[in-house]
Amino acid sequence: MLERVNSPISTAxxxxxxxxxxxxxxxxxxxxxxxxxxxxxxxxxxxxxxxFPATNGYPFTVIFPRDEAMVTVGQGPFGLDNKLSNDPIRRxxxxxxxxxxxxxxxxxxxxxxELALKGLEKYAGATIGLLGTAQLSxxxxxxxxxxxxxxxxxxxxxxxxxxxxxKSPEEIGLIRKMAALQDAAAEAVxxxxxxxxxxxDVVEIARAASTPLGSEQGWYMAAxxxxxxxxxxxxxHLQNRVIQPGDQFCILIENNGPGGFYGEIGRTFVLGKASQxxxxxxxxxLEAQRFTLDLLKPGAEPRDIFERYNDxxxxxxxxxxxxxxxxxxxxxxxxxxxxxxxxxxxxxxxxLFAVHPTxxxxxxxxxxxxxxxxxxxxxxxxxxxxxxxxxxx
Numbered sequence: 001m002l003e004r005v006n007s008p009i010s011t012a013x014x015x016x017x018x019x020x021x022x023x024x025x026x027x028x029x030x031x032x033x034x035x036x037x038x039x040x041x042x043x044x045x046x047x048x049x050x051x052f053p054a055t056n057g058y059p060f061t062v063i064f065p066r067d068e069a070m071v072t073v074g075q076g077p078f079g080l081d082n083k084l085s086n087d088p089i090r091r092x093x094x095x096x097x098x099x100x101x102x103x104x105x106x107x108x109x110x111x112x113x114e115l116a117l118k119g120l121e122k123y124a125g126a127t128i129g130l131l132g133t134a135q136l137s138x139x140x141x142x143x144x145x146x147x148x149x150x151x152x153x154x155x156x157x158x159x160x161x162x163x164x165x166x167k168s169p170e171e172i173g174l175i176r177k178m179a180a181l182q183d184a185a186a187e188a189v190x191x192x193x194x195x196x197x198x199x200x201d202v203v204e205i206a207r208a209a210s211t212p213l214g215s216e217q218g219w220y221m222a223a224x225x226x227x228x229x230x231x232x233x234x235x236x237h238l239q240n241r242v243i244q245p246g247d248q249f250c251i252l253i254e255n256n257g258p259g260g261f262y263g264e265i266g267r268t269f270v271l272g273k274a275s276q277x278x279x280x281x282x283x284x285x286l287e288a289q290r291f292t293l294d295l296l297k298p299g300a301e302p303r304d305i306f307e308r309y310n311d312x313x314x315x316x317x318x319x320x321x322x323x324x325x326x327x328x329x330x331x332x333x334x335x336x337x338x339x340x341x342x343x344x345x346x347x348x349x350x351x352l353f354a355v356h357p358t359x360x361x362x363x364x365x366x367x368x369x370x371x372x373x374x375x376x377x378x379x380x381x382x383x384x385x386x387x388x389x390x391x392x393x
Contacts, residue, residue, distance in 0.1 A: 001089050007214055007258035009051045011091055013170045017048060017163070018064075018092060024159045025066045031126035033064040033156055034116070034144075036136045038103060040217045040260070044331030045131045047260055048164050050093065053216070053331075057103055059112050059137065063119040069094025071119030073112045076100065095119060103137075113143035124148055129156025158345075161336045165328055167350045171261065172373065175330075175352055178257025179371055179383035181213040182265045185253050186386040193249060193269055193393060199224050199239035206253050218255025219333060223365075224248065227275050230365045233266075246272040250365060254333055262333045264354050265384050266369030269391045281366035282390050288313065288357035289368055292326055292339070296353060298378045302343035309339070319359045326355040329371065349376050 025033065037043025037054030046062050047053045050072065054060040061073040069084075069092060076098020084093050097115040101108035120128070128144075128151050130136055145153060167175065188209035193202055203220040210218060224243045225231030233250050243249060249271070254264035268274075268282070291312050295305045310320040326339035329352050337345040339353075356369035371383045 005089065006216060007174065007260075009259055010170060013168060014051060014091055016168060020163045021049075021064070021160060022066050024163065025129070025156075028129075028156070028159060029127060030129040030154065030156055030159070031066055032120065032123050033129045033131055033160070034061070034120075034136070034140075035064065035131040036061045036112075036140060037132075038135075040256070041219065041262075042332045042334060043132070043135060044164065044335060045135070045160060047331045048160070051091065053260055055217075059101060059103065059140075061112055061116050061140070063116060065123075071095045071097070071116075073097040073099060073115045073119070109137070109139035110143050112137075113140045116140065117144060117147055120144065120148065120151075123151060125150040127152045127154060129154055129159065131157055131160055133157065161345060164330060165336055165345065165351055166348055167330065167352060167373075171259070171330070172350065174257065174259035175261045175263065175371075175373070176383060177214065177259075178261050178263045179265075180385070181210055181215060181257045182253050182255065182263060183384055183386045184213060185209040185255075186251075186265055186267055189251060190269065190391055190393065193243070193271065195243050195245045195247070195271055197243050199234070199241050199243065199249070200236065202243075202249065202251065203236070203239060206251065207255075210253070210255050210257075214258035215255045216260065218253070220254070221252040223250055227270060227272070227278065228363050230360045230362065232360060232365050243271065246270075248274070248278070250367070252369060260331055261352075262329050262331070263352070263371040263383070264329070264333075264356070264369050265371070265386060266356060266367060267386065267391065268365075268367070269393055271393050274390045274392055275363070277361075277363050278366075278390055281361065281364045282368065284316065284318065285357045285359075285366050285368045286388060288318075289355050289370070292355050292357070293372060293380045296347055296355075296372070296374055296380050298347060298349050298374065300347040302337050302339045302345070302347065303341045305347075306340050313359075321357075325357050326353060328352060329354050347374060349374055349378055 035045040040053035063071040080098025082096040101111035185206040221233040328335040358367035
């Protein structure tokens with residue numbers, strides 16, 4: 001099995017994470033953590049703890065005690081109950097349960113919870129920390145609260161978020177490989193883009209360039225349209241348009257790289273000449289991105305950055321941001337801290353950010369997207385090498 005693992009995280013790195021989390025658990029007097037995921041886009045807790053991603057919509061549950069080996073519950077046959085010791089693949093796991101449960105089949109909704117209860121049998125009166133309450137199934141938490149009435153359940157997401165947001169040297173090395181992979185995918189798009197292709201065809205070029213370099217999963221948004229219109233990027237269901245001569249084409253490549261770390265690069269291409277409006281607005285989004293980067297300092301409050309950014313946009317006659325234009329990344333496509341008014345986690349050293357100022361006018365879709373690292377010196381370092389420009393082909 002070892003030869004099948006795609007870019008495994010080192011055991012030393014996993015042990016670093018476990019030690020940091022267990023120290024924080026001891027400080028908070030939390031006995032055991034519970035995490036659950038069902039996809040590898042935004043279920044970074046299970047990957048962070050085990051080096052295994054959740055996939056396919058299949059629930060993957062991790063029980064992380066403060067003082068003993070982990071317990072996992074995942075897809076498998078009825079009766080699967082493996083006791084593990086120093087397993088080279090499932091490192092740090094002492095017991096592995098399996099269940100053929102499916103989120104689309106309601107009557108299986110408690111199968112995983114029943115097995116998780118077995119893994120928590122020592123913690124009937126303990127404090128149980130929940131990770132990612134927006135990801136944990138209602139069936140799981142409801143079942144455990146019913147069957148562990150003496151246990152205290154608390155939201156422990158902040159505890160892990162603060163640790164996970166700060167990247168180690170090994171993680172940063174893998175993140176750099178991810179950014180290089182995305183640059184290669186953008187180059188492949190620039191070389192292959194032609195009239196007559198569907199938006200989806202171009203997306204597949206980016207995907208095909210990424211997979212051999214270690215990408216396992218990704219989200220690719222794209223759109224084409226005549227110059228002089230707003231070609232707002234679209235999800236796969238809306239990527240059937242055929243690209244015409246003279247069109248513009250925008251693509252967001254938001255995939256993971258070796259080790260499972262996500263980043264994103266977004267660019268616009270024109271099969272001909274860009275309009276002056278496109279060029280002018282693109283120059284402004286670069287200015288807006290730089291304005292944000294100048295504020296990404298260790299200790300900065302995201303809500304303050306967000307407020308100053310919106311003041312900047314308003315003073316320059318552009319729309320204020322009311323969604324999300326900058327955020328952390330890692331094992332999750334969108335990871336804390338968010339640069340927004342509701343974020344409490346401060347900017348810190350060795351954090352990865354995506355910064356993508358974006359707005360729409362009647363004649364343009366104006367945007368740019370890149371990854372930036374606030375390094376250990378507190379400096380903001382750009383990770384992508386693909387040129388920041390509207391590429392005219």
